[in-house]
Amino acid sequence: AQSVSQHNHHVILSEAASLELGCNYSYGGTVNLFWYVQYPGQHLQLLLKYFSGDPLVKGIKGFEAEFIKSKFSFNLRKPSVQWSDTAEYFCAVSRPGNTGKLIFGQGTTLQVKP
């Protein structure tokens, strides 16, 4: 069965620090990869997604992620975080053409101190 693992459960950073959140998945075939963000009191929003092509994907709000097929990883990065980035971050995968069903990782709570 597919699974998604996020290594960092709770990350605390100061503003302007760089961010990298790890995500690994276990599935040998082709997958679609996503990062979602959930700000306090709000619904899940898509940060970025990878289906094919350039493995370095740029998303909203300065976030990017790199798909490394050999490592089954899709880590999320941001060079300089802001207090407003405080949120819960979820990595997710789906199989292409599989009606969009998402398998989520456990989530990472990011707390950015001003």
Added chain:
Amino acid sequence: GAVVSQHPSRVICKSGTSVKIECRSLDFQATTMFWYRQFPKKSLMLMATSNEGSKATYEQGVEKDKFLINHASLTLSTLTVTSAHPEDSSFYICSAPVTGNQETQYFGPGTRLLVL
């Protein structure tokens, strides 16, 4: 972007009663919707796929008689938690892809259910 709403946002009920949660796509049609459950400090777990005009498809381990799903129209899916028990207390979230773009989901704000 597309908007998905849920109603109610939170509900408290007594053990043994049934609770209905609505999920609506406000500005687009969704032939398919998904229901997730989120436990505190944990990930979202896919419960079932709601299909307009046909039966829902449940994930392994999810009781279909416990969690009744009805996709009444192209913009509405309902999840009814029947004979609710305290262990059903959770955060229920629906999502819907825009028809023709199944890989991009729009999520509702969630419904907090507390069963006393």
